[in-house]
Amino acid sequence: MTGEELVRDVFDASYRRLVGQLYTVCGDLPSAEDVVQEAFVRALDHGRGFRRIDNPEAWLRRVAVNVQRSRWRRMKTYAGLQPKLVDDVTPFEPSPDHLELVRALAGLPEVQREAVVLHHLADMPVHEVADMLGVPIGTIKTRLVRGRTTLAGLLSDHDEERHV
């Protein structure tokens, strides 16, 4: 099996799952699809080396998250310019229930959002999340606690708004 065939297999099996996970990190579907596609292009670019990777899906997730982090950095630099360059693209409308969660996730700082998604959605243990993001385990634990607390607060706020 060539590297390209292996990437194709992983693409068939994992593309949608990765998009689902990255959607909760990025907050919008086009960005999620974009970073996941970028990860697959890099996998193809990796050639034979990709065959030696133990867990291709985890590798792709790591690349996609890193691509998204670089984009966040760039977006901060060009924050003022961006609205003039692109229109909002929202082809995917989450259901009202999901919309609350999307808003709540968007309300989290990026570092907390990454930690919450990787740990709770991608089922990565804390030490693997720490390894992937290049920070100490304690930092990830703190981000998880703060992220969950903020998320709980934001979700209950939304519930209260609904009741009112």
Place this chain on the structure above:
Amino acid sequence: MFESKLRALAASAETAARPPAFGDLIRRARVRRLRRRATASFATLTAGAVAAVLAVNLSGTPRGTSPVHPGPTAATSSYATSPPPSRHYLLKHPVALLHQPDAEISDVSYADPNHAAALWYVCSAGGANGACPGVLTWTSDGWRSSRAMVIPDKLNIYALPDGSVVVWLYGNNSFVVAPDGTTRKLTLARHPISASPGGPLTNLPGINGTRPAGMLDEKTATVYPPLTAPSTRCEYDDHWDGHGRIWEIGTPRCGPTGNPTVAWSSDLGRTWSTHRTGQSTILGLAVSPSRTAVLLSRTQKDEHDILAGLDVTEDGGRHWRHASLPPDMILAPGSIATTTKGGMLIADGTYLWKANSQWTAFRKLYPRKLKARAVTGGDQVLCAYGGSPDKAWISTDDGQTWRSISPRP
């Protein structure tokens, strides 16, 4: 509560995602490679021009020091001291190669607890045509002692119960290494076996998704190509279930997707029965004398669909039942194995999962974090490897207890 909401949100995004044509991604990767090459060529030309100018300018200046050669690494110094070992020297000394820091275990094959072989992949040494050489080690006494030899590339290996090792080179250069290190060429039959062999046949399956070697008749050192069911246009592993039946996976188009079926034959491939799984991907077959299971995964999804599962038959394919797998399994081809005792094991890249005796439920095995990428099941032995570059794990009690081995000579 929050976790389930998060999962539901991700699932809805999964459903909405529209995978692009894979060809587009290939084109993007090619364009990127071409751009990089063009940039590199330009940089080389520029550097060459600068060096030429400097050389002309400095040609009258005496040299300060002689050229510095990199010395041997600590790991290789006991085998090669001074002068530094050349690549040729290293290739002649498998043990020195094994002590390269990037020697990475790529395959382990157990025939029984004593007879086994392991293969390392050493990319820094650079073999013929730029391929990475492999170091084959094998033992007949459970790794208390072992021998080693260099083979030209990463290949499939198969340990046999008589202590020899099949080195499969995808063609006419394949050979068998005897316990004493002498080699014997394998004969490749042009057609699948058509009559019942005198002795037992050994299945030489594909490893980690590679193309299978076929069936080895040890008496005549002949390898027969795999049988191919009518529904199969690609070659897959033949699995013999101990009752004369051969099982294999078939897909209408070459690849893991496309409405795959499982086919089985009781008459050496003359007639076939099939089971259509209804799932889009089959990742492997687990065949034991008492039951056969098909490891499934899917790419299509709706609310009622499942992430992964098993189709199991206990009556030679007449009736099938479906068993769910833990939702957090991340599956890959080649990650399922059975033992002769009827046990079944799945490696999902992070954990090893053991099926209960009925193959209806799974639990994580000790040690929990093997990072296994593949498992091989044999007579009494289960072996898992991957993750750690120089270790494999074996269990000789059907997965109850495990010990790590580092089968270096």
